[in-house]
Amino acid sequence: MREKKDFFLELANFITRNAYYIIAIVFVFTIIFGFFSTKLKVNSDLLKILPQDSEVVVELKEEQAFLEGSDIMVAAFFLNDNTQPTQIAETFHDLMQNEPTFLSFVQTDLSFLFSYGIINLSQTDLIYTMYENLQSFGSLLNRNFTYDFELFEKADSFLEDIYDLENILQTDENTDLISSYYTLSPDGKVMIMGLTFNKPSSDLDYVNYIVPKVDSILTEIEKTFNIKTGLTNSYVTEYESNRTVMEDFRLTTTLSIIFITILFSFAFGNFTSSIIVLLGLIISTLLTMGLITLTFGELNIVTSFVMAITLGLGIAYGIHVMTRFSKEIEDDGNFTTALASTYKGILFPLFFGMITTVIVFLTLFFMGLPAFNELAIVSSMGLLVFFFIMIFFVPTLIYALKVNIKISPFTAKIDNAFKKFPHFISKNSKMIFIVVVPAVSIFSVLGLINYTNFSYTPPGLISSNSESVKVGEQILDHFGNISFDTLQYLMRVDEDIETVKKELLNTGVVESVNSLPDIIQENLGEFSKIKTQLEGLSQVINNPIIISVLKKYNLYSDSLKLIDAAARSSDLYHFTLNIMDIFPEDLRGNFLIEKDGQKYLLLEVTPKFSLWSNNGIKIFFDALGEKGENILGLPKATYKIMEMIRQRFYIPLFLSFISIWGITAIVRKNVIQPSEAMLSLIISVLATFGLSYLIGIRATFVTVLTFPLIFGIGIDGFLHLYHTFSNNKTNFWNILKSITFSLSTTTLSFLSFQFSRGELLKEFSLTMSMSLGFTWLFTAVMFIVNREMLRKFWKRKK
Numbered sequence: 001m002r003e004k005k006d007f008f009l010e011l012a013n014f015i016t017r018n019a020y021y022i023i024a025i026v027f028v029f030t031i032i033f034g035f036f037s038t039k040l041k042v043n044s045d046l047l048k049i050l051p052q053d054s055e056v057v058v059e060l061k062e063e064q065a066f067l068e069g070s071d072i073m074v075a076a077f078f079l080n081d082n083t084q085p086t087q088i089a090e091t092f093h094d095l096m097q098n099e100p101t102f103l104s105f106v107q108t109d110l111s112f113l114f115s116y117g118i119i120n121l122s123q124t125d126l127i128y129t130m131y132e133n134l135q136s137f138g139s140l141l142n143r144n145f146t147y148d149f150e151l152f153e154k155a156d157s158f159l160e161d162i163y164d165l166e167n168i169l170q171t172d173e174n175t176d177l178i179s180s181y182y183t184l185s186p187d188g189k190v191m192i193m194g195l196t197f198n199k200p201s202s203d204l205d206y207v208n209y210i211v212p213k214v215d216s217i218l219t220e221i222e223k224t225f226n227i228k229t230g231l232t233n234s235y236v237t238e239y240e241s242n243r244t245v246m247e248d249f250r251l252t253t254t255l256s257i258i259f260i261t262i263l264f265s266f267a268f269g270n271f272t273s274s275i276i277v278l279l280g281l282i283i284s285t286l287l288t289m290g291l292i293t294l295t296f297g298e299l300n301i302v303t304s305f306v307m308a309i310t311l312g313l314g315i316a317y318g319i320h321v322m323t324r325f326s327k328e329i330e331d332d333g334n335f336t337t338a339l340a341s342t343y344k345g346i347l348f349p350l351f352f353g354m355i356t357t358v359i360v361f362l363t364l365f366f367m368g369l370p371a372f373n374e375l376a377i378v379s380s381m382g383l384l385v386f387f388f389i390m391i392f393f394v395p396t397l398i399y400a401l402k403v404n405i406k407i408s409p410f411t412a413k414i415d416n417a418f419k420k421f422p423h424f425i426s427k428n429s430k431m432i433f434i435v436v437v438p439a440v441s442i443f444s445v446l447g448l449i450n451y452t453n454f455s456y457t458p459p460g461l462i463s464s465n466s467e468s469v470k471v472g473e474q475i476l477d478h479f480g481n482i483s484f485d486t487l488q489y490l491m492r493v494d495e496d497i498e499t500v501k502k503e504l505l506n507t508g509v510v511e512s513v514n515s516l517p518d519i520i521q522e523n524l525g526e527f528s529k530i531k532t533q534l535e536g537l538s539q540v541i542n543n544p545i546i547i548s549v550l551k552k553y554n555l556y557s558d559s560l561k562l563i564d565a566a567a568r569s570s571d572l573y574h575f576t577l578n579i580m581d582i583f584p585e586d587l588r589g590n591f592l593i594e595k596d597g598q599k600y601l602l603l604e605v606t607p608k609f610s611l612w613s614n615n616g617i618k619i620f621f622d623a624l625g626e627k628g629e630n631i632l633g634l635p636k637a638t639y640k641i642m643e644m645i646r647q648r649f650y651i652p653l654f655l656s657f658i659s660i661w662g663i664t665a666i667v668r669k670n671v672i673q674p675s676e677a678m679l680s681l682i683i684s685v686l687a688t689f690g691l692s693y694l695i696g697i698r699a700t701f702v703t704v705l706t707f708p709l710i711f712g713i714g715i716d717g718f719l720h721l722y723h724t725f726s727n728n729k730t731n732f733w734n735i736l737k738s739i740t741f742s743l744s745t746t747t748l749s750f751l752s753f754q755f756s757r758g759e760l761l762k763e764f765s766l767t768m769s770m771s772l773g774f775t776w777l778f779t780a781v782m783f784i785v786n787r788e789m790l791r792k793f794w795k796r797k798k
Contacts, residue, residue, distance in 0.1 A: 042299045050641060064202075089178050210235060308750055360711050446694065455615050456639060458698075
């Protein structure tokens, strides 16, 4: 005992002797790391959760290459009575041509098919006339009457027919294309146009460039036509998500510091010491953010709330120090000996509490996912920074500034309330036990149900009131059921298309399956009738002499190739495959792709429900089974990411439980105490998930982080309780005050996310706050209740 006392006294003496040097060193590092903290960015890309060389990411990038332009930005134009949609579309079209990364407009109807003669194959009268003229022309050529004027007459008629066909098939092609680039709502009040670009929406640097660029073009159109415009869909939601996460990070960090400082002032009633603690918070925050910038350069979707975690946990160290030190200085009067007594009472419990929390975070490494690895590292760094600043730097500042720590009358009343608190709990222990145990048991069962039904569709990072969401809602109001989020399905060309469509529809989660053959049949009618009309014409067109004449006059066009393809095809499906060679490459890629030497036809699959809410992604892909592998794009990648997180999250849960239990057992030299603590913390989180279930918050890849976080946070309180209860029961009320205000400040830190715009962060905030409330219930209340109930039980036994 003598050696320990000397150690704590020497530590206190070292701080007082070197106070000004310590302050100078800390401020220098704060300036350096504070500068780097201004460079910190947030990347909200969901794919950053995985290694970039993982199978899921590589596969998605390959699919995006196949489906270049599959990400769509939707521009909405809210029209007036005197505005002409075609004029607006032409203006927008011309302005977008100046953007080098712009790929094309999404053709929202079938007008583009006019350019390739598909729809106008039904011009049977002209085709029959051509057939008759060509037969006569061919007969004359075969007779070799070089100077037969009838030959020239037939040739002239034949060429006129070709010109007529070309005119019909390609009349006003530009107008048809412009009209295919937009769609009007049934009431004529809203026009929408879809845009594609040569870079995907997952490229956040590009997203941050292109969305403001298109928005500026729309502003120009608003001024020209006196209308309102808006943007929505993939590029815009990614842009708003990233911007919102960054702004929310700054806002919540600032609010956390303010809330914690206010509560600290309320608890201790000393303005000067509160300012010193505020300064400690700011310094710790700048040092942590600077370290993150130097280590990773940016935050990801998981680490974006790391400062709320470290602020909430880090201030606990300051509260424990100030609570104990204010009492010691009041009793002793000497700064050095009071600080030594403070360290003697709390340093080891705080240190082991910090170590156990760091170990909890480090268990996230075993998930093998970069985003969670980063969370483990940055959280651990933050805790270490806050630990040293709050425990060693804050007392140094108090000593250097000669701050007189006095207990205010209001603080004295708070202290008196906490002195009476244990007696009140003991007196009413039976009633509290009868109320709390059944309620917590019911909540825990509901929580287990919530956790096992892990949701693959967490709420978005943007607010439901964001511009893109509002624009999307307005589009739905005017158009009804319209969606740009249909899925692309790969079907091998040697498969039977009708069988594949039937199998997809039989899953019960697919509303419709469409393909290019469906589009053609809808506009042509029965293909067998068209084929009969075209077979004879095709034979004449393929006469070598006629081909040479057509090529001489540049009339052997795609339109005639199309007629020949129809005549050669056995059915509509083969006709679809045959005409692919006629289509230009950029259009062909919308219907047919080649992968690993195999050709695939793209089918358009429309789900029966939204994939991005009510666990739609899981329901959809679970129903598809192996067929889900043929779906292309982000939904499939999201499903695999969530499934991976769900499967791997059991590892850190198990390891954090075992490590905390083991460390606590070693520190306390006891197995009963760690068992009680961990059982209490598990019940706290399960009860939280049960309460969350009742208010509509589901277990997601973010909210499940509550488990290891509460393990790390809650064990600190239990360690302090066991240490104080064993060594000095007279200070028990004081440790209850420390735990209460420590958990309160942590709760306030997480509640700051309620001021964010992202629904995902708000749900995480509520889940953590409720868990901290249940943790306080078990540490400050049920800890006393359990001991009182056991005392009465053994008393009755005796």
